[in-house]
Amino acid sequence: MSRLSDALQSEADVNPSPALRSKVDAYADQGGLLGAFTYFFTVLETDDGDLAQTLAxxxxxxxxxxALHDDVIDEADGWGADRKRRLNEHVSVGDLAFANVTATVAETPANVDLRPVLETVREIGTGQLAEETFDATTATVDDAIARSEERGGIWGELAVEIIAATDRYSDSQLEQLRTIATNGLFVLTVIDDLADLPEDIENGVATLPLVCFDGDPEEYRSTEALVEAILASDVPDRLEEIIAQRQAEIDAAASDLSASLDRSNETLPAAAARALTWYCESVCSVPVAETVPSDQQRDIRDRLTGDERLTRRYVADLVEEYRYPAAVDADEIASTVTELPDEPVVQTVIRLRHLESIVDEMMHTTLDGALAELRAPSASVS
Known part of the structure; x- marks a missing residue:
């Protein structure tokens, strides 16, 4: 699969603006993360790279x-005199991307049943059309949590339904994957909503951080004052508790899934390498060298190809950093890595660092990071 914005060049009737091409690239980079998740778990059990690429x-x-159709709904009123052109190109390119999906579904092997996937696609579409009725003045925290689950979790559900279509995972394993994917996206949604709190307040959008606030937003003279009050309240602690609970569920599901997979330690890194290669070479618009410069690549290479003790320590640190499930033995993984060919391992770690940089550029991934950004500007507001 070529990068989507590049593929648009082959469409004679579509000539998107540079700004839209950049937007398409950014959305593909983001959507490709779900694709990489799908690719990994597909190729892990099928060893079929073509099928994994198709489903991803x-x-x-x-x-x-x-995302493009969402932009039409959310932004079109502010496009002014250029509204018609921007509407046309957003809708047209969005439709072309959706046409890619329908073509892919039609071309999948007969033994891959994607009918449940299409139901999830319909849910995503109807969710875009649904009238926004969420009201922070009457909503409970449980209401806000459910709304965050709907906004983020549906995409995790989509990825798991696609993986389920391979018919290689048990019901319990699929439920574990569902817990990992939906809770992971829920956590990212909550953190993103916190980071976007000032903008959401300005636009009258109610999200979980605002609903958790016990004060009356109308009593504050400005958005900055309201944000300061929220940060000084128990809202950060309440969000931390909610996120910690979901993270515990993710860790438990990941441990159970890891224990149930009858795969060697060599198979898991190999599947990860293939998924990362697909993302970096077929989807991501940002070159690896841009996020992992040559000096960092040399450092990674030195750590993985030098003294075995240093390699083991480096791999153990990676296992801890990326929160592999508790069932994974870091020493065993390190032993496996030292026995694998150097270059594939080096390239996999470099691409993993690249992926990490892409994610960090897209969004905050930690509550502390979102809080730090909010507190920096608000600290100067009297």
Missing amino acids: SIPTDLFVAS
Whole structure:
């Protein structure tokens, strides 16, 4: 699968502006993360790279289509005199991305049943059309949590339904994958909503951080004052507790899934390498060298190809950093890595660092990071 914005060049009737091409690239980079998740768990059990690539393209392209259509809904009123052109190109390119999805579904092997996936796609579409009725003045925290689950979790559900279509995972394993994917996206949604709190307040959008606030937003003279009050309240602690609970569920599901997979330690890194290669070479618009410069690549290479003790320590640190499930033995993984060919391992770690940089550029991934950004500007507000 070529990068979507590049593929648009082959469409004679579509000539998107540079700004839209950049937007498509950014959305594909983001949707491709779901694609990489899908690719990994597909190739892990099927060892079929073509099938993994095909299925991974579905959430990638669908995310682009959905995001572009969302922009039409959310932004069109502010496009002014250029409104018609921007509407046309957003809708047209979004439709082309969706056409890619339908073509992919039609081309999948007969033994891959994607009908449940199409039901989830319909849910995503109807969610875009649904009238916004969420009211922070009457909503409970449970209401806000449910709304965050709907906004983020549906994409995790989509990825798991695609993986389920391979018919290689048990019901319990699929439920564990569902817990990992939906809770992971819920956590990212909550953190993103916190980071976007000032903008959401300005736009009258109620999200979980605002609903958790016990004060009356109308009593504050400005957005800055309200944000300061929220940060000084128990809202950060309440969000931390909610996120910690979901993270515990993710860790438990990941441990159970890891224990149930009958795969060697060599198979897991190999599947990860293939998924990362697909993302970096077929989807991501940002070159690896841009996020992992040559000096960092040399450092990674030195750590993985030098003294075995240093390699083991470095791999153990990676296992801890990326929160592999408790069932994974870091020493065993390190032993496996030292026995694998050097270059594939080096390239996998470099691409993993690249992926990490892409994610960090897209969004905050930690509550502390979002809080730090909010507190920096608000600290100067009297």
